[in-house]
Amino acid sequence: MRDRDVSLARRASTGDRAAQRELFAAQRAAVHHTLFRILGSNRDIEDALQDAFVEIFRALPSFRGDSSLTRWCRTIATRVAFVVISKRRPSAVSLELVAEPPAAGADVGDAAFAREAARRLYAALGRMDAKLRIAFALVVIDGLSIAEVAELTDSSRVAVKTRVWRARRELVRRADKDAVLRTYLERAAGAGTGTETGTETKSDAEQDTEVTP
Amino acid sequence: MTFDVQALSAEAWTRVERAVWERVDAGEAARETAPVRRRRGWLVWPALAAAVALAALVVALSGGGGGHSGVAGDGATRVAAGDAPAEATIGDVYLQLDAHARVEVDRAIEHATVDAGGAWFTVAPRGARTPFEVRAGDATVRVVGTRFRVARSDEQVTVEVERGVVEVEWRGDTTTLGAGQRWESPATAAMATPSAPATKAETPPGTATETGTETGTETGTETGTETGTASETAPTAPTSTRAATAAVPTTATTAPTAKHPSDRERYEALAAVEARDPAAAMAGYLDLADHAGPWAAVALFAAGRLAMDRHDPRASALLDRYLHQFPTGPNAADAHQLLRGAQR
Secondary structure: OHHHHHHHHHHHHOOOHHHHHHHHHHHHHHHHHHHHHHHOOOOOHHHHHHHHHHHHHHHHHHOOOOOOHHHHHHHHHHHHHHHHHHHOOOOOOOOOOOOOOOOOOOHHHHHHHHHHHHHHHHHHHOOOOHHHHHHHHHHHHOOOEHHHHHHHOOOOHHHHHHHHHHHHHHHHHHHOOOHHHHHHHHHHHHOOOOOOEOOOOHHHHHHHHHOOO | OOOOOOOOOHHHHHHHHHHHHHHHHOOOOOOOOOOOOOEOOOEOOOOOOOOOOOEOEEEOOOOOOOOEOOEOOOOOEEEEEOOOOEEEEEOOEEEEEOOOOEEEEOOOOOEEEEEEEEEEEEEOOOOOOOOEEEEEOOEEEEEOOOEEEEEEEOOEEEEEEEEOOEEEEEOOEEEEEOOOEEEEOOOHHHHOOOOOHHHOOOOOOOEEEEOOOOOOOOOHHHOOOOOOOHHHOOOOOOOOOOOOOOOOOOOOOOOOOOOOOOHHHHHHHHHHHOOOOHHHHHHHHHHHHOOOOHHHHHHHHHHHHHHHHOOOOOHHHHHHHHHHHOOOOOOHHHHHHHHHHHHO
């Protein structure tokens, strides 16, 4: 697989449009997935997708196959997302004027609740530092492991865990005034899967802040 | 609970793909021959400008033309704003240029040169990479990942930091700036007469001043300190956005010659170690806070801020003490803000 990735990257980097189209088709879902998870919606995502693929094509000659082409493209998408977030102004969503969450149970209600929770979650994340947002989105929402996100963001695992913990702490603080967000966080915490895959416990991250990385 | 990724319509994908090929054909994805540097084993950050947003932006090509939009023949990307402010994205660096500002970014996106005017730089975290540098006249600003502004008028250079920490080097002297801080090089007239070494301590080459409270964060007391970043940043430039938010006294020197560390040096060392060893930093801040002189205020505020961030029960008392001792101190507004945040 890696050989195929390297071969495709090499051909695409020489300007072979057929190879470039093949790469685009093969990676567009992964790139879109990463951008969507971080940005939270398809709003403005077309420009981000363009930027990501232009970056990818420009950087292709440096691809050596140390990781999969998909992982490599996701790294670039993550960096593009960082720039997009840095340009954006925080969304002006009032978190005080919110209703109680709808009763869970019916599928329709769950879906509606999930949409609303997503909207509020990303609104809250939008007011955070880009690094916190990216770490939380990829680890907690997307379910990537700490190690994977550390690679995607070119950071240490400790840094990623700390960012997730700090983002969660900030969300918890905001959830005091937002029942929907609170319910989401409670459910997310209930679905926690440990410290290295997916969500992590507060104590783990908190401990990391006290220990020299 | 999971949030599904919403699929993009076929029409949208068609638009994206068409635009990508147009940009590729226009040379935006052209790659120069800069050597590839491996980082963290596998990650290679792009070596060239990728997307140049051309809002009121004039792209001037150096080196005789080049032929690709924004990329000069020598691989550098030069951007120049016209009569209106402009913005550009070059690799992972986002630029907001003042009207008539001119900035050049090298092919590897490792340094930029402010030729004229001013610009805000938003730099993605550098990780293990070489700190990004911005050069303006004799000043060099090093950054790991932050938002800051560099402006020059002839040889006069100004640096402002909104987020993160940068290091300004000017004629052999180095000054560390945190969020909300500002540095100015001496006026041109003063620069024409180099000061003798003996007077250096009293006449700092660069003066750092507080420009107000942090503007880069909107989430109050929780969003400042990145306590886990020590392993991802260069040792000389911690990414803690609060580690250096304490205002730097204007009388401080950047070139101490004493054998024992000056209060400023002690403070900077504590700020640098804060992410790795907050307890030691706290002890040092408290000790420094008992000294006489302007750095006592800085250290006392830093202790209160650090305590607040660590949920140390002493936090409020320390900030109250700061406000009591330095009611009009440069971080008074920050102290009030932190105390308000604690009460919420």
